């Protein structure tokens with residue numbers, strides 16, 4: 001199918017606090033727009049520092065002004081551990097965000113933590129397909145894959161996004177919506193993850209990157225996109241159908257040599 005590259009915007013802020021404020025406004029504005037246009041807002045979360053950076057969204061004015069009843073929550077990747085385990089991205093989001101806002105629990109799509117990684121991936125894919133059949137999720141006219149409204153992504157210091165790592169084959173998956181990995185280089189090893197065809201079918205994607213330890217990789221990804229040994233990085237493959245917006249704090253942007 002034809003591919004279509006959406007817009008890319010790089011926003012730099014003076015501090016992590018400014019990123020958190022801007023991310024809350026960006027997300028609340030998109031929530032208003034999508035709910036007005038289509039009656040729901042489908043949001044895909046990652047793990048890592050993102051959840052802490054989302055903290056302002058659970059505060060005023062957004063806590064009362066956002067129509068949380070229309071939100072649907074998914075995970076771009078999840079560690080295959082019990083949902084109450086400290087490594088669980090569900091637990092991270094639940095403790096840091098979901099417990100503070102009134103999103104209906106039936107709209108929160110945690111993984112089935114009783115399954116193997118392969119079983120959990122198949123189960124999650126099946127549930128996403130059911131939402132397509134139920135018309136909660138549209139299919140992208142460009143890719144034919146389910147189209148989420150907003151994905152909120154982090155990036156690892158090796159240039160991974162979701163659980164799509166530079167040295168692992170899952171990043172090349174073109175058919176499945178959800179795949180699994182049992183040897184993730186970032187612990188814990190067993191995970192499930194959305195694939196690039198799904199990620200790149202999202203309307204809007206925010207790459208939320210804070211902290212000096214990611215500065216070199218931000219420069220590489222927004223610059224040449226290749227490691228010193230010429231390996232293309234998963235983070236360079238992210239694109240949104242409408243707009244990909246990078247949110248960088250001063251530390252994460254400190255090595256940027258490009259004109260971005």
Ligand SMILES: O=C(O)[C@H](O)[C@@H](O)[C@H](O)[C@H](O)COP(=O)(O)O
Nearest residue numbers: 046047048049050154155156162
């Ligand atoms: O479950 C995970 O490990 C995450 O979803 C992962 O993809 C994360 O988003 C990046 O590794 C960035 O993590 P940091 O924000 O902690 O750098």
